[in-house]
Amino acid sequence: MIRQIVVVNMAVPMDFSQLSVQVAHASMLGVLNQGQWVSQDNQEVEDLLFINCIAKPELMTWLKDHFTLVVCKVWGKKTIMELEAEAKRYDINTAIMEDYGHTTALAIGPASEEKLLPFKRLTLL
DSSP states (O other): OEEEEEEEETTSOOOHHHHHHHHHHHHHHHHHTTSEEEESTTOSSEEEEEOOTTSOHHHHHHHHTTOOEEEEEESSHHHHHHHHHHHHHTTOOEEEEEETTEEEEEEEEEEEHHHHGGGTTSEEO
């Protein structure tokens, strides 16, 4: 199964609605940053986002399947940054969500359960 993990920084004061928005934004950013902006019809303005899902089979499976999302919690920006570095060492896509100068969430994946195994230690929200 392909999953995406979103890790929320609980050290940032957020009510439930703000937390939900940060999770959604991090998840979305984790998908969108796998694409690239391109120009259409030889225009100077890059107005088309292209995501090559053939080159990213885990992303394609996740988008076509169940959008399985696991939300976990940690305390502090330092922990978020350490998790991002760890995911990158495993060649897993990441996206950091920042809002008003605070690092609020980190998306890891989408990736296979096998690749995400090292993150199984995280505490569910």
